[in-house]
Amino acid sequence: MHHVVLERWSRGASVLHRRDPRAKLAALVVFLIVLATAHRDLAAVGAAMFLLLAGALVWARIPLAGALARAAVVLPFSLLFVGVCWLAGDPARGAALLLKSYLSALAVLTVVSTTPLPLLLRGMESVGAPRFLLMVAQFLYRYLFVISEEAQHMSKAAASRGATLRGATSGSERFHAAAGALAVLFARSYGRAEDIHRAMLARGFLGRFRTLHTLRFGRADGVFLALAVLAPVALRAAIERMP
Amino acid sequence: MVARIFESCYLEASRVHIYDGFLSTPVWAAMDVVAVPAVGYVVRRAQRGFDEARVPLLGVMGAFVFAAQMINIPVGVGTSGHLVGGALLAITLGLPTASVVMCAIIAIQALVFQDGGILALGANIMNMAIVGVLAGYLPYSLWGRGRWRKSAIFAGGALSVMVSALLALAELLFSGVPMPRSVLLLSMALFAVSALLEGGITLAVVEALEAIQPGFVRRPAAGRSFARGAIGLAAVLLAAVGFLFASTAPDGIERLGFETGAAHARAMISTPLAGYQWNLPGSPWVRKAGAGLTGIALIYGACLLIGRGVARRRSV
Amino acid sequence: MAPLVEVRNLRFRYEDGTPALNGVDFRLEAGETVALLGPNGSGKTTFVMHLNGLLEGEGAVEVCGLPVEKRNLAAIRRKVGIVFQDSESQLFMPTVLEDVAFGPLNLGMSRERAEEVARAALETVGMGAAAGRPPYHLSAGEKKKVAIAGILAMEPEVLVLDEPTTFLDPPGQRALAGLLNHLPQAKILVTHDVPFAQSMCGRAVFFQNGAIAGQGPVEEIVVRFGWDFALGWSKSRP
Numbered sequence: 185m186h187h188v189v190l191e192r193w194s195r196g197a198s199v200l201h202r203r204d205p206r207a208k209l210a211a212l213v214v215f216l217i218v219l220a221t222a223h224r225d226l227a228a229v230g231a232a233m234f235l236l237l238a239g240a241l242v243w244a245r246i247p248l249a250g251a252l253a254r255a256a257v258v259l260p261f262s263l264l265f266v267g268v269c270w271l272a273g274d275p276a277r278g279a280a281l282l283l284k285s286y287l288s289a290l291a292v293l294t295v296v297s298t299t300p301l302p303l304l305l306r307g308m309e310s311v312g313a314p315r316f317l318l319m320v321a322q323f324l325y326r327y328l329f330v331i332s333e334e335a336q337h338m339s340k341a342a343a344s345r346g347a348t349l350r351g352a353t354s355g356s357e358r359f360h361a362a363a364g365a366l367a368v369l370f371a372r373s374y375g376r377a378e379d380i381h382r383a384m385l386a387r388g389f390l391g392r393f394r395t396l397h398t399l400r401f402g403r404a405d406g407v408f409l410a411l412a413v414l415a416p417v418a419l420r421a422a423i424e425r426m427p
Numbered sequence: 428m429v430a431r432i433f434e435s436c437y438l439e440a441s442r443v444h445i446y447d448g449f450l451s452t453p454v455w456a457a458m459d460v461v462a463v464p465a466v467g468y469v470v471r472r473a474q475r476g477f478d479e480a481r482v483p484l485l486g487v488m489g490a491f492v493f494a495a496q497m498i499n500i501p502v503g504v505g506t507s508g509h510l511v512g513g514a515l516l517a518i519t520l521g522l523p524t525a526s527v528v529m530c531a532i533i534a535i536q537a538l539v540f541q542d543g544g545i546l547a548l549g550a551n552i553m554n555m556a557i558v559g560v561l562a563g564y565l566p567y568s569l570w571g572r573g574r575w576r577k578s579a580i581f582a583g584g585a586l587s588v589m590v591s592a593l594l595a596l597a598e599l600l601f602s603g604v605p606m607p608r609s610v611l612l613l614s615m616a617l618f619a620v621s622a623l624l625e626g627g628i629t630l631a632v633v634e635a636l637e638a639i640q641p642g643f644v645r646r647p648a649a650g651r652s653f654a655r656g657a658i659g660l661a662a663v664l665l666a667a668v669g670f671l672f673a674s675t676a677p678d679g680i681e682r683l684g685f686e687t688g689a690a691h692a693r694a695m696i697s698t699p700l701a702g703y704q705w706n707l708p709g710s711p712w713v714r715k716a717g718a719g720l721t722g723i724a725l726i727y728g729a730c731l732l733i734g735r736g737v738a739r740r741r742s743v
Numbered sequence: 744m745a746p747l748v749e750v751r752n753l754r755f756r757y758e759d760g761t762p763a764l765n766g767v768d769f770r771l772e773a774g775e776t777v778a779l780l781g782p783n784g785s786g787k788t789t790f791v792m793h794l795n796g797l798l799e800g801e802g803a804v805e806v807c808g809l810p811v812e813k814r815n816l817a818a819i820r821r822k823v824g825i826v827f828q829d830s831e832s833q834l835f836m837p838t839v840l841e842d843v844a845f846g847p848l849n850l851g852m853s854r855e856r857a858e859e860v861a862r863a864a865l866e867t868v869g870m871g872a873a874a875g876r877p878p879y880h881l882s883a884g885e886k887k888k889v890a891i892a893g894i895l896a897m898e899p900e901v902l903v904l905d906e907p908t909t910f911l912d913p914p915g916q917r918a919l920a921g922l923l924n925h926l927p928q929a930k931i932l933v934t935h936d937v938p939f940a941q942s943m944c945g946r947a948v949f950f951q952n953g954a955i956a957g958q959g960p961v962e963e964i965v966v967r968f969g970w971d972f973a974l975g976w977s978k979s980r981p
Contacts, residue, residue: 272605284448302837323486363631379832388849
């Protein structure tokens with residue numbers, strides 16, 4: 185599964201991996217804004233941004249081809265709009281959409297593939313995101329694969345039952361069987377949440393999660409932040425000022 | 428073959444996550460600004476105090492919806508639909524909780540799966556987690572107790588998808604994404620189909636849930652002012668219908684497409700800094716539609732305040 | 744010497760009124776390892792959840808002399824550690840180390856001390872190398888060991904394990920038995936695994952319909968209640 189690979193990548197040990205997540209998040213936002221607000225010389229700006237990201241990925245020892253492929257999740261949607269824009273007589277717009285959406289996805293991927301997600305979430309807390317929401321996201325991420333696997337098992341079980349009863353099962357029956365499977369998954373998930381809560385109480389939970397490690401913003405992080413913010417800004421300025 | 432194309436179109440239609448690069452700067456920035464207090468509000472309401480004990484429940488149910496979104500629900504003619512889940516969450520977990528769960532889902536989708544942009548998070552959250560969930564809950568809160576219960580649940584599912592999709596479409600159009608009339612109408616047809624499917628799937632799952640354990644599906648909150656709920660629902664419907672009406676104005680879309688293309692050439696960012704010049708596309712149509720939607724939003728806000736005042740006086 | 748756990752006439756009904764426990768009397772002395780046997784639904788897990796206050800019934804439950812009531816819960820949950828059947832729901836933190844440190848942090852230890860204690864507990868169960876890993880990728884046996892470490896980190900006096908050998912293959916079961924034999928705490932093992940109970944426990948308690956139907960040495964109880972299916976099968980082989 186996609187996020188299993190991402191999980192593995194994010195636990196690397198490169199210089200980029202070891203940077204404070206807050207620095208990486210800030211750099212990401214600046215990059216995205218520089219990209220989003222660019223309207224001139226898009227081909228050149230896009231190429232420069234692409235090289236920047238590719239360089240970062242290689243530096244962090246992330247498999248480049250794999251990363252480029254994963255960012256392509258935006259392509260179906262964007263290609264659709266390329267077609268629409270072409271129909272509407274503005275193909276340049278479509279190209280811009282494609283370029284910006286792909287590079288934005290690649291930028292996010294660069295950050296997420298070099299930072300374990302729980303750490304990234306903790307970084308977001310430091311800049312004001314509600315702690316409760318981030319903890320919910322952390323638990324969601326923890327149990328995402330567990331429940332997806334349960335869902336797959338149920339799908340297969342239901343499908344095999346459908347196959348054996350092929351003659352007897354109408355469309356409506358199959359629909360209700362699938363809805364029933366979802367309801368069972370809901371109930372199981374709810375039960376699991378109660379199990380987790382019991383396990384928390386059994387180990388002395390008093391109402392607040394305490395974190396084991398605190399984030400520490402060091403000199404290397406400061407240097408990285410400065411460079412990572414300057415690079416896209418300077419590149420774009422340079423390209424736009426060229427005749 | 429046709430079924431498979433239809434299915435992939437449907438999949439696109441029911442997932443209305445906007446990627447980065449599609450929205451114009453004023454639009455994504457405005458939505459981010461609006462989303463911050465909205466998220467803060469639903470988080471405070473869902474948390475109920477300083478206790479974090481509910482975190483596992485919300486997280487796990489978020490994982491459930493995530494997983495459920497990938498399950499094929501056969502809907503006949505060799506195609507399958509998928510649950511989006513906003514209305515289901517609202518009916519089983521209540522409003523603020525469902526919104527928080529959807530926020531977490533959208534955030535994880537954007538970060539881990541690059542499904543939806545980061546700058547566009549505000550827009551996606553408003554569309555799906557705030558307004559979409561609210562729209563999914565409103566019919567149930569109004570009619571969930573009586574004879575019309577099943578219809579209310581169905582309507583909730585349908586409305587949540589429809590409203591989210593229309594809002595996303597509105598944001599794209601406001602950003603000047605060109606959309607010929609044919610594409611617009613096709614999109615809305617697909618939205619309508621996925622809305623109906625969501626209604627049906629939500630209803631089927633809720634009924635199956637009640638068969639397993641009646642306690643899962645909560646009774647709609649008692650004592651809610653009927654008038655306030657009806658006004659809220661009407662406002663949401665008005666906004667959606669108003670937009671639909673405005674957008675199918677015959678020449679509006681084509682003009683919009685060409686003019687914003689030119690307008691954007693003018694609205695260039697002259698400096699690389701994040702500061703920009705807001706140059707609203709010059710078409711009078713856009714100004715009118717913008718004013719219309721703003722007006723509806725103001726009316727809704729006023730109704731909400733009035734309704735709250737009414738409800739408070741009644742409960743005294 | 745005072746018993747670690749003393750239960751007198753414990754009664755409990757579910758929310759819908761069905762009786763779950765009908766007057767249970769139980770004692771656990773220091774150093775004992777007791778097996779709780781009995782059919783599914785006989786009340787074993789329900790009983791065990793009264794020992795750390797997750798459930799509250801009528802009757803007397805005392806842990807290390809403290810009655811199990813709200814004001815003592817924090818102390819009691821430190822003394823009685825329950826390892827639940829499903830490790831996946833018990834390892835809910837992003838990494839193994841953070842999960843094992845969850846208990847110590849709740850007890851008010853400083854971050855440094857909690858990490859120390861957590862690492863030591865992981866070493867005890869032989870999972871020291873997995874500290875930075877996410878729990879999802881561990882095998883069932885490894886998850887069980889980490890779950891036990893999470894309890895050990897709280898320095899309990901009583902270890903309760905609910906169906907610990909479910910999901911474990913025979914080598915895993917053997918490893919678990921070996922680990923448990925090394926731990927000095929008194930133990931309560933809720934289990935269906937008769938050979939496991941035989942190898943570990945001095946005494947067995949048989950639950951039936953929410954009450955204890957018999958107590959005694961494991962072999963005797965197993966034969967008396969016809970729980971010797973596995974034993975009978977192995978005996979019939981030439």
